[in-house]
Amino acid sequence: MTKCHCSIAIMVNFDVILNDIGVITRLQWTQLSMLAITGLMAGMHMTAMVFLGYNQLHQCSMPIQEGITKECNITWTEEMTESSRSLKEESGKLDQCTRFTHQTIDCTFWTSGNQTLNPVFEKCDNWTYDTSLFDTTVVSEFNLVCDHKQQGRLSQAVFMTGVMLGCTAWGQISDRFGRRMATIAPMAISVGAGIVTAFTKSFLQFTIARFIIGMNIMGSLASAYVLASEIVKPTHKPWVCQSMNAMFAVGVCILTALSYFKREWRRLQLWISIPGFTLLLVSWHMIESPRWLLSQGEHRKASRIIKRFMNGKEKKDSEEIQKLHQLANSEKDGEHTVMKRDTILDIVKLPNMRKKSLIQFYIWSAASMLYYGLTMNSGEIGDNPFINLLLSALVEFPALYLSILTLQKWGRRPSLASTMICSGTVCICIMFVPKEIPWLNVTLASVGKFFVSMGFSIAWIYATELYPTTARNAGHGICNSCARLGGMTAPFVAMLDVLGFAVPYVVFGIMGVMAGILALLLPEVLGKKIPETLQEAEQFGKKRKGISL
Incomplete structure (x- = not known):
């Protein structure tokens, strides 16, 4: 196929053509509905760490309780629990990251309460987590607390780094190979990476999988957003573009509902990944941007899509539409006049x-x-x-x-x-x-x-x-x-x-x-x-x- 790269302006005013089409047609509504799925998926994945990485209330596990009952040959009572809590407060040194060691066991104190205790502390290596809100989160499963507290936020920063790199790459790919491909391909990768994330066995694997999601999910949305803006007339663009943005918010609402009913992070991750299959199943019906096709000199393909937009309307073609059809009819097979990229x-x-x-x-x-x-x-x-x-x-x-x-x-x-x-x-x-x-x-x-x-x-x-x-x-x-x-x-x-x-x-x-x-x-x-x-x-x-x- 021969392509002539030219820097001349496009001969067809596509905005005029869209204005001539008038109201949003059935085909345009169908395309916009498919593209809206990218907003749903982006909304869920971009804000998922609010729940996946929720910082559950936690405290050190206290093996001292078991040690006291064994060495002092006593049964642990509620009164002793209260004594233990008072002791923690009086020491003023215990927090969520340190605990009493077995050296603090003093049977006289625990049986009579008259013995002054000089506690010895150690760093926690195990924690108990409050499960009143969530059964498990990434924080509780991988113990992202105390010295590892900031790793959760670091993981989100790595995710955003992936988004940053992906948007740049997919933006270039979209201008080179088309909006349609740059919408579908990253969505397919995001769905796969999302499912893999739910089965990761370490925090490093989780972070890498989320990085891959980040590299693709917003790239798909950005390409879909541009495609949606290019297939409607200028007066409809604010409504269409803001509706695409609204789908992101709808995705956040769906995420909130799912997280309320799915309190275990792996199941939640699976549920927010599966809807992406919907777009992949209907992707065969997605059209390319006619405006982009014109920039590539693909007048025949653009003309066919415009005819589909017209939906058989019995109205006289405008000058711009006639010009497009003339360019399409005069276009030689395999030859396109392509604007400079x-x-x-x-x-x-x-x-x-x-x-x-x-x-x-x-x-x-x-x-x-x-x-x-x-x-x-x-x-x-x-x-x-x-x-x-x-x-x-x-x-x-x-x-x-x-x-x-x-x-x-x-x-x-x-x-x-x-x-x-x-x-x-x-x-x-x-x-x-x-x-x-x-x-x-x-x-x-x-x-x-x-x-x-x-x-x-x-x-x-x-x-x-x-x-x-x-x-x-x-x-x-x-x-x-x-x-x-x-x-x-x-x-x-x-x-x-x-x-x-x-x-x-x-x-x-x-x-x-x-x-x-x-x-x-x-x-x-x-x-x-x-x-x-x-x-x-x-x-x-x-x-x-x-x-x-």
Whole structure:
């Protein structure tokens, strides 16, 4: 097959064609329904560690009890348990990571209580866990407590590293081989890795398996998101894109319900992996993006899909549709005029695209840090992790659909800036609320999640409109990778709670406010034709005064 790589603009205005089609057709609804599965799967896997890695209450196992009953030839009573508890408090040295040794056994003390005891301590090597909320978690099975406490958060950081690398790789693959393949293939890998995760025998195996899931699950969602945005007309795009984002929240709600009924982490992991098979079973019916096909010179394939979109409607073809059909009919077998494929290196070489890209990179990173910082910490605020995460997910629905109104009325730039500034400000306010008032902390965290959900979803839409068709998935993929860098950093920022309960939220807040300010430097795209080539994207918003990077 012969391909001519050209840098000329696409001759067909695809937005006009989509406008001519009008309402969303049955075929488009079918495609959007299939693509929505990626959002469900991403929502479950991205937040699964809230329950898989829940930090169960624990204490050292106390072999001293058995030693006392044997050496003192007595029966352990409830009164002796109380004496033991009092003794622990009086010593002031015992915690969840140390315990009495057998050297502390003094039969006179345990029988009369008159003997002063000078206890000797040792580090725990075994713990008992509270099973009132969960039967087992990764923490209890692999003893991720005391000296190993931070390994759970490190595992989440490794997962986010996989997401970051995967989004970059699958973004490039999507622009090179198509949106369809870059949606289905990573989903298949994610399903397989998810099932393997449920049978891992060590924490290292668990972390590696989760890393593989991370490398693929968001890559599938990002490709599906771009595909969904490219098959609907501009006025439908905010509704479609925000509905895709809403499916992520639906996935979090499903995860919460499953975790409530499946209190054992291995079973929960299996249940959140199996739904991915649904997409694989119907993947044969998924179409390629006609806009991407046009960028590859595949006019015949694009024309056939447009005819299917028209669904046999008896209406006169517009000038653009006729132009597409003419190009398809004149196309020789095996020959395609392909637009030059642009990479992220091509993007950052141009000053205006470099400025817009760097600003977006920071905004995505900050938004992700806030989003996952508030989501993953939801189990640490208040007493019920199920209710906390469910509330955290439910606030996303009004946030996402309210943002549609702001997008259509105010535009992308003011909507993004205002929501990020509001989210950051609310997070900073947490520093003024004592930890002992959990309901107020949960309320503020939920309000912060409300605004960052709006901001993050707007950033997703914004990126698909600022990057050209020839590099849309590559640019979107790099933005997604920067977001995962923020998400990867969030667990480490959460570790700052050793300095104070509110310190992580202050850091999240400052990042959010700065992102909102930087958003004001981006060009508005409301009512504008989205760029098809890198040259168009470079000129887009160039006349607007701003900074040069």
